[in-house]
Amino acid sequence: MIDLHIHSTYSDGIYKPAELVAMAAAKGLKTIALADHDTVAGIDEALEAGQSRNVEVIPAVELSVQFDTYQDVHLLGYLIDHRDRIFLDKLAEFRTIRDQRGQAIIANINVKLQHEKKEAITYDEAVNFADGAFGRPHIARVLVNRGYAKDMQDAFERYLIPCDEPKRYFPMDEALAEIRRLGGIAVLAHPTSISEERKVLATVIGKLAGKGLQGVEVYNNMCNADESAFLARLAEDLGLAATGGSDFHGIEGGIEMGSGRGQLAIPHTLATALKNMHHL
Incomplete structure (x- = not known):
């Protein structure tokens, strides 16, 4: 099993990257992706820990993006060059x-x-x-x-929430272009956070696919089995990769790495397919 959506203390998680790798090894996970919000600072620590624990670590990032009227859309970038100086300066x-x-x-x-x-x-x-x-x-x-x-x-x-201030977002076109420039694969995180209406989701994801989106997080904590099945069919119809992850931070009650709320069992074949796309 794998988990392609995990957060560390470098963004809003409570465990350090090396601790997350140790937890993954203890759970028998073969592959994880460290996908911190708007930072890649923890990836090298995770990669080093992964080598000693025999856990594959995929370099990733989760960007906060705006698309049309939708704010705080989350875009995952997998297999990116996390040491790229231009990207580091932007972050x-x-x-x-x-x-x-x-x-x-x-x-x-x-x-x-x-x-x-x-x-x-x-x-x-x-x-x-x-x-x-x-x-x-x-x-x-x-x-x-x-x-x-x-x-x-x-x-x-x-x-x-009552004391909030406006948040800045990456424009979607800029975020997609940057992930592409970094040699990465752009995947839409937890799509039902945009809308639970399937017609709306199909329209939005279709538009994003036309702009260069390469995958959809089909298996996630915000989806039930029926919604994941819908997203899987949509991804297949659009020629997009299917990914999955727990969005584990360590602060949410009832959410575990690898299994989410108990409903996730993400096969290693999805990580293999992602890497095959990267090598095309």
């Missing part, structure tokens, strides 16, 4: 903007905390949880640690 600029957004969110939260007669939180507290790209889950962890929220979901509902 660094993107992370600077993420940091500025995070500081603004913290300021908004502190206004709310002041009204609640609670002590303010700090940027330094939150950023200490991040090895790479800083994001809202790191702020949520501070709120939980302070006792201001009972868990991550509660932190988001009570503080992060």
Whole structure:
């Protein structure tokens, strides 16, 4: 079995890349993909750990993208050149903007905390949880640690969502072109996060295929078996690769690496097909 969608402390996961590889080995996973949000800083650590643990690690990234009227579409780039200097510079600029957004969110939260007669939180507290790209889950962890929220979901509902600030996204055309330039394969993550209406999804994915999308995350935590079957048929009709992953962060209750909520069993043949596409 494999898991092609995992996050580490370099974005919004709670385990370091080497820890994730060790967990994968313990679960008998043969291949994983480290796909952190807007950063590739953890890949070399994961690759090194994979060699010692006999776990294949696929270099990947998950970009936050805007397409038409859809914001925060997630685009996975697999088998990319993660050491490309131009790409690294783009990600660094993107992370600077993420940091500025995070500081603004913290300021908004502190206004709310002041009204609640609670002590303010700090940027330094939150950023200490991040090895790479800083994001809202790191702020949520501070709120939980302070006792201001009972868990991550509660932190988001009570503080992060009402105190949010606008997020910057990669334009879809730019993101697809960049993954292609890096020699990678562009795959749409958890498609039903865009829409659960099948006609809408078929239209969106069809448009993206025409722009250079190469795959669809058919097997994921947001889909039931019937939805995955629909996505598999759609991918086959459009000539797109099928992939799958748990989107494991380590902070969601009931989600495990490799199996998700218990419904995932992603065959190694999907990783093989992805690599075969890469070599074409």
